[in-house]
Amino acid sequence: MTSTTQTDPWGSIRDLLHDRGMRWTPQRRTLIEVLSKADGHVGGADLVERCRAVDPTTTPSTVYRTLDVLEDLGFIRHGHGADGREEFHVLPTRDHGHLHCGTCGQTWELGEGEAKGMVDGLRGARGFLVDLSHVTIVGRCADCAALAEASEVD
């Protein structure tokens, strides 16, 4: 259904694996199928569940190990959400972090531009190279901050 094979970035995985002496297995096919349909961010347990929907015999260890491999190949990146759970970014075209509101639970993307000040500052002052994609900044969003202020008259 609407196969966009022409620019399908996942099409090259099989060859990439072979080039590295790695194998193309049904289990990996399943996970890649799931990932190709999941844009944006997905939790680890979430992926396991979706793989099970495709192939009920899927086991967590295989999924997490395959995710490691795919991260090595650059197809995904992992970070940790506000609660510390793993979160995977599929096809990270640009470097971005995350902003999470601890009150309402919503999450937004944090662009390179917004974090530039800190990233550049840390590189300059300490030579530290920030890996933005791994970062989730926690705090309180504008809406929740406004609500909190309004109810602070109790």
Added chain:
Amino acid sequence: MTSTTQTDPWGSIRDLLHDRGMRWTPQRRTLIEVLSKADGHVGGADLVERCRAVDPTTTPSTVYRTLDVLEDLGFIRHGHGADGREEFHVLPTRDHGHLHCGTCGQTWELGEGEAKGMVDGLRGARGFLVDLSHVTIVGRCADCAALAEASEVD
């Protein structure tokens, strides 16, 4: 032994608890004893273990629940380390985040000043109030970056 009661911030806990209708239990005493000896940052499992050293009957659920209470009272704050595990900051006198090198595993404190650019930017642009203490910025420290560059001639 060497009781520094005069400025002991932990001395007020019992009263604070009572004021809130909460109780002063041996289990809480144990955890507070452990915390008062642990400056800086401690992992959750680490605290459970140290509590067991004081009182072998300690159970994890009690420790984690007590930590919640203490966070409510402002005696500690929790964040998540680079691997997503919980990390507690004892007596957080000033707002600070963490810098973690994914290569060598070292961790540094991230002062308010260093993050100011981003924090102010996010507040200005989106009204988002960053909770610095919850943040661990992952990346590569100067030393590891230099080493990586040197070995990139393979």
Added chain:
DNA sequence: GTCGTTGTTGCAAGAGCTTGCAACACGGAC
């Protein structure tokens, strides 16, 4: 001192993720 209320505890189960290990199967050689 004893009593009763109710905040706490400990247990057990479970979620999310990791790791060691023996058996399996991909894929190149023939």
Added chain:
DNA sequence: GTCCGTGTTGCAAGCTCTTGCAACAACGAC
């Protein structure tokens, strides 16, 4: 087509942390 080496898989166990629930005990009332 068959064979074989080794990368992978699935299982089982374990770690970290959470949650529901019944029994317990801190502490104010008397």
